[in-house]
Amino acid sequence: MSYLNSITIVGFVGADPEQRQAKGKGSKFTVLSVATQRSWKYAEDEWVSKVEWHRIAIFRPRLAESVLNTIKRGAHVLIEGSLISSTYEQTNGEGKKAKTAKITSWSIRGDVVRKLDRGEPEPEAGASRATVSDEAVSGTEAAPF
Numbered sequence: 001m002s003y004l005n006s007i008t009i010v011g012f013v014g015a016d017p018e019q020r021q022a023k024g025k026g027s028k029f030t031v032l033s034v035a036t037q038r039s040w041k042y043a044e045d046e047w048v049s050k051v052e053w054h055r056i057a058i059f060r061p062r063l064a065e066s067v068l069n070t071i072k073r074g075a076h077v078l079i080e081g082s083l084i085s086s087t088y089e090q091t092n093g094e095g096k097k098a099k100t101a102k103i104t105s106w107s108i109r110g111d112v113v114r115k116l117d118r119g120e121p122e123p124e125a126g127a128s129r130a131t132v133s134d135e136a137v138s139g140t141e142a143a144p145f
Contacts, residue, residue: 012034014034030057032071033055067113
């Protein structure tokens, strides 16, 4: 029997991506936060929305470097990857019997990152955008990273 652990997030980047280094091996990876929003309507015709923040960790070296250099705060992105959990213990008290609590945090291991707002001109690419094909501007083809 096979199992599937796949997740797709479409949202906006909350801060510029950061490069970090793993403790054990020392390999570099990129972390970014992506916000998604869901909305619903109450019976009284009142709309309510909630923003969820997702931590994305990118371990593939070329993808991590490309994301670090091309994705900026406010970018509209599509992330595909898998859901991963981390469990750690946190001490809650002091004394003879220090109480600890196991805490599980969830993040997404990103395998694909696509920038969806490619149709807007970027500051450093002003004149060269005129040569981009209509298909690339519409955001239908995969990003080169």
